[in-house]
Amino acid sequence: MRLLKPVFIPLRLKLLAAAMVVEVVMLGILVWNAVRLNQESLVTQTQYRIEEVLPLLNASLAAAVVNEDMALIQELLDQLVRDSGFAYIAVYEVDENLIRDHGERINEVRLLSLAELADGIRQDNTLDRIALDVPLLIAQRRVGRLYLQLNTHFIGNAIASVAKQGTAIAVFEVLLTAILLSVLGFTLTRHLNVLTKAVRGLPATRPELSLTQNSNDEIGVLSDALRGMVDELSLHERHRDNIEQALREREQQINLLLNSTAEAIVGLDREGCCTFFNRACLNLLGDAPHGNLLGQPILKRCKLAAKDEFSGAECSEGSEPAFSVPKLSENGPADLLRQTLEQGQGLHSDQLYFQRRDNSWFPVECWFYPVMDGVHVSGAVVTFIDISERQKTENELNDYRRHLEKLVDERTKALLSSNRELQSYSYSIAHDLRSPVRAIIGFSQILQAEARDKLSSTQMQELQRVINAGKRMSLLIDDILELSKINRTAIQPKSVDLTTLAHGILDEWGRALNTDRVQCQIEPGMLVEGDARLVDLLIRNLLSNAIKYSSKTEIARIRVGKTTINGEIVYFVADNGVGFDMRFADKVFQPFQRLHREAEFEGTGVGLAIARRVVDRHLGRIWIESKIAEGTTVYFTLVKPAVYPLAV
Amino acid sequence: METADAGSPTPHVLRAGLIPYLSPGALIKTWSPFVTRLEHYLQQPIMMKSAPNFPTFIQRASAGRYDLLMVAPHIGILAKRRAHYRIAVGFGNPAVGEVLVRADSPYRQLESLRGLELSAPANTTLVSIMGEALLQQQGLDPQRDVRMHYTGSHNNAILALQSGKVDAAIVISGLYARMAATLPVKLRSLAVTAPVLPAIILTHPALSQAEHQRIQQALLATAKDPMLGEYFLQQGFGVPRLLTPAEIQAFDPLVDLLLARENR
Numbered sequence: 081m082r083l084l085k086p087v088f089i090p091l092r093l094k095l096l097a098a099a100m101v102v103e104v105v106m107l108g109i110l111v112w113n114a115v116r117l118n119q120e121s122l123v124t125q126t127q128y129r130i131e132e133v134l135p136l137l138n139a140s141l142a143a144a145v146v147n148e149d150m151a152l153i154q155e156l157l158d159q160l161v162r163d164s165g166f167a168y169i170a171v172y173e174v175d176e177n178l179i180r181d182h183g184e185r186i187n188e189v190r191l192l193s194l195a196e197l198a199d200g201i202r203q204d205n206t207l208d209r210i211a212l213d214v215p216l217l218i219a220q221r222r223v224g225r226l227y228l229q230l231n232t233h234f235i236g237n238a239i240a241s242v243a244k245q246g247t248a249i250a251v252f253e254v255l256l257t258a259i260l261l262s263v264l265g266f267t268l269t270r271h272l273n274v275l276t277k278a279v280r281g282l283p284a285t286r287p288e289l290s291l292t293q294n295s296n297d298e299i300g301v302l303s304d305a306l307r308g309m310v311d312e313l314s315l316h317e318r319h320r321d322n323i324e325q326a327l328r329e330r331e332q333q334i335n336l337l338l339n340s341t342a343e344a345i346v347g348l349d350r351e352g353c354c355t356f357f358n359r360a361c362l363n364l365l366g367d368a369p370h371g372n373l374l375g376q377p378i379l380k381r382c383k384l385a386a387k388d389e390f391s392g393a394e395c396s397e398g399s400e401p402a403f404s405v406p407k408l409s410e411n412g413p414a415d416l417l418r419q420t421l422e423q424g425q426g427l428h429s430d431q432l433y434f435q436r437r438d439n440s441w442f443p444v445e446c447w448f449y450p451v452m453d454g455v456h457v458s459g460a461v462v463t464f465i466d467i468s469e470r471q472k473t474e475n476e477l478n479d480y481r482r483h484l485e486k487l488v489d490e491r492t493k494a495l496l497s498s499n500r501e502l503q504s505y506s507y508s509i510a511h512d513l514r515s516p517v518r519a520i521i522g523f524s525q526i527l528q529a530e531a532r533d534k535l536s537s538t539q540m541q542e543l544q545r546v547i548n549a550g551k552r553m554s555l556l557i558d559d560i561l562e563l564s565k566i567n568r569t570a571i572q573p574k575s576v577d578l579t580t581l582a583h584g585i586l587d588e589w590g591r592a593l594n595t596d597r598v599q600c601q602i603e604p605g606m607l608v609e610g611d612a613r614l615v616d617l618l619i620r621n622l623l624s625n626a627i628k629y630s631s632k633t634e635i636a637r638i639r640v641g642k643t644t645i646n647g648e649i650v651y652f653v654a655d656n657g658v659g660f661d662m663r664f665a666d667k668v669f670q671p672f673q674r675l676h677r678e679a680e681f682e683g684t685g686v687g688l689a690i691a692r693r694v695v696d697r698h699l700g701r702i703w704i705e706s707k708i709a710e711g712t713t714v715y716f717t718l719v720k721p722a723v724y725p726l727a728v
Numbered sequence: 729m730e731t732a733d734a735g736s737p738t739p740h741v742l743r744a745g746l747i748p749y750l751s752p753g754a755l756i757k758t759w760s761p762f763v764t765r766l767e768h769y770l771q772q773p774i775m776m777k778s779a780p781n782f783p784t785f786i787q788r789a790s791a792g793r794y795d796l797l798m799v800a801p802h803i804g805i806l807a808k809r810r811a812h813y814r815i816a817v818g819f820g821n822p823a824v825g826e827v828l829v830r831a832d833s834p835y836r837q838l839e840s841l842r843g844l845e846l847s848a849p850a851n852t853t854l855v856s857i858m859g860e861a862l863l864q865q866q867g868l869d870p871q872r873d874v875r876m877h878y879t880g881s882h883n884n885a886i887l888a889l890q891s892g893k894v895d896a897a898i899v900i901s902g903l904y905a906r907m908a909a910t911l912p913v914k915l916r917s918l919a920v921t922a923p924v925l926p927a928i929i930l931t932h933p934a935l936s937q938a939e940h941q942r943i944q945q946a947l948l949a950t951a952k953d954p955m956l957g958e959y960f961l962q963q964g965f966g967v968p969r970l971l972t973p974a975e976i977q978a979f980d981p982l983v984d985l986l987l988a989r990e991n992r
């Protein structure tokens with residue numbers, strides 16, 4: 081239906097018309113009211129005058145009529161006509177005989193009673209005269225009749241005069257108002273037209289130029305407001321252009337991003353219909369490059385399947401997705417979408433398969449992201465990647481891993497066997513060397529005692545050196561056997577009171593220790609889990625080292641205690657001895673490695689190696705911190721595994 | 729639009745002439761109840777008329793301008809003589825005139841009024857005539873021994889005495905008794921006249937005998953009208969009755985006195 085264009089009516093004409101209507105109506109009411117009031121006033125005056133005159137007239141005239149005093153009657157009539165404005169007066173007797181009359185009588189005059197006087201004049205103010213018929217009464221007895229004709233044309237004339245004057249004033253006022261309103265309307269609309277032209281020209285024109293006309297009234301205020309609005313609009317427009325440009329660039333970036341990624345991205349509404357998609361989605365689903373998936377239920381081309389349902393398909397293992405992994409029914413894809421929409425959180429699955437356009441299926445790793453519209457989920461974005469190649473690679477890697485594990489296992493077994501043989505061999509050698517060494521030492525000592533007089537001092541010194549070397553060799557052999565024994569010992573874990581153990585060792589060494597020079601501080605209540613004999617060996621070696629390397633200190637301070645490092649309980653044995661350069665810290669735990677000459681500190685260099693071996697057997701860690709001339713602290717941890725593996 | 733003069737046809741209206749012994753208002757008020765009942769009996773309207781003064785009235789009555797004449801007897805008889813009015817009825821209770829002076833005045837006898845000023849309603853009223861006759865009987869010539877002031881009505885005569893304008897007043901007896909409560913000065917009666925019938929009613933000679941008799945019967949009917957019983961009592965006239973020829977003849981001296989005044 082064609083709508084008619086509304087006719088343009090200028091505002092000033094509307095204002096003028098409205099004002100004219102109001103003006104005419106109001107002035108009409110005013111004129112009418114003035115006429116009515118004037119009429120009412122005249123009527124009331126006339127009524128009052130007659131009501132005032134008639135009783136006096138009646139009293140005197142009635143008596144005169146009774147007395148038939150014609151002179152008095154004539155005098156009264158003359159006075160009435162002269163003073164009261166009656167046009168004609170007649171006095172009748174009871175038998176209707178005319179006694180006297182005065183004035184010019186008109187026959188066609190409306191006759192009213194006194195009670196009808198006011199209403200009669202009001203109803204017809206065009207009457208020139210009205211007539212009154214008044215009985216002359218004395219003591220309620222009618223003694224005659226008075227007939228009066230009253231000029232009322234002055235009422236009509238006065239009303240007409242008021243009406244004319246009022247109408248003239250009203251017309252003048254209407255014209256004046258019309259002129260003033262026209263001028264005002266013209267001025268008003270001229271400013272408005274200027275503003276309208278300026279506003280219509282937006283934004284192509286320079287509004288600041290068009291709106292510069294000032295007016296010291298509401299138009300001026302409006303102009304200022306429009307100018308401010310235009311400035312604001314311009315600012316907003318520039319801002320909007322910038323935003324639109326940014327949005328275009330962002331859209332291009334997003335499109336580029338969407339289409340450059342290999343990951344398929346699909347937008348779904350709450351019904352699962354496609355709202356947008358990227359190029360990778362078309363590629364993965366095997367659709368034409370310019371295919372259109374919009375509005376299509378994409379998830380109907382997706383299904384949940386066991387990993388081996390399709391040939392060659394196997395999902396990856398071991399990787400923990402950042403998304404919650406839902407429990408899926410056979411209607412898996414729809415479940416994922418439903419749960420995403422209901423829970424408003426991202427979901428992940430690598431158990432889905434998509435169907436290509438050629439009906440072939442391929443495995444995907446899939447993410448469902450909720451699209452939030454305020455607090456409501458309006459849809460979801462589904463991203464997926466084809467994991468066919470990854471599954472294939474994972475399968476191959478698994479094959480290699482299994483092959484390697486098998487190979488390592490075989491090699492480890494061989495190595496363990498070889499290591500055992502080597503340990504057994506070294507133990508046998510060491511064990512077998514003990515007797516000859518002891519024989520050498522013994523026979524050398526016998527020789528030294530028996531041939532003391534026959535041998536020169538040089539020979540005696542050389543023999544002593546043989547004995548000393550033998551003894552050192554014997555010690556080395558003992559240490560090697562000890563070290564070997566650690567690996568060969570089966571660990572029997574139990575709770576070991578480290579505090580009591582340390583005190584026991586020190587008590588054992590008590591006679592040899594110079595307690596005035598050596599001060600030992602052992603923290604109470606230290607309990608560890610481990611093999612009691614090996615832990616005793618560990619503490620004994622560490623305390624021995626501490627006492628030995630602080631032997632040159634005036635007051636040796638030995639501390640055995642525990643501390644917590646990174647939430648782990650760590651035990652330590654510290655001294656204030658000679659210390660060493662930490663550059664050689666790696667060597668101290670190797671067997672037979674010494675950082676000091678034997679002349680300074682005797683020993684075989686096996687103590688810390690034994691300590692390390694014990695800690696290793698307990699799957700713990702051991703390390704050392706030292707400063708030269710300040711002391712050394714050995715830290716260790718002990719773990720309590722369910723089963724301690726045999727040392728290899 | 730109505731016609732200007734709303735006069736409607738009426739039955740023949742009887743013109744009743746009332747002697748102006750009172751103001752027109754008082755006259756109408758006094759006689760209206762009686763006239764109204766008379767209209768009832770006659771089934772005919774009556775128009776009460778009077779005159780500005782006694783001479784005019786007498787002149788009009790003599791000229792036969794009234795169908796009914798309700799007047800003092802001397803005027804009625806004069807009208808009978810001059811215009812041949814016919815006497816219908818008279819009112820039964822005789823009236824008495826009296827001479828009033830102020831109660832505190834020293835006058836005890838009519839003789840003591842010599843040289844004083846007296847008020848009376850008019851020189852033609854029955855009471856004035858009777859009063860002057862009384863003065864003559866006591867040796868006072870009203871024209872020379874006293875100075876008469878005619879006030880137009882009995883009320884005015886009493887008021888003139890009250891205000892001190894005159895020394896005595898000749899009025900109808902009983903009027904002061906009715907007015908005493910409203911007057912500031914107390915009066916006392918010095919002398920009274922001989923009684924005389926106060927009023928008679930005559931008909932115009934132009935009326936037929938039958939009409940005269942009808943009117944006469946109606947007048948007599950009012951005497952028995954219960955609605956006028958109280959009225960007649962208050963007025964003191966008595967009730968209408970037929971007059972005997974002797975009673976009529978007794979009025980002649982009064983007429984002579986009246987005629988004598990006209991001649992003066």
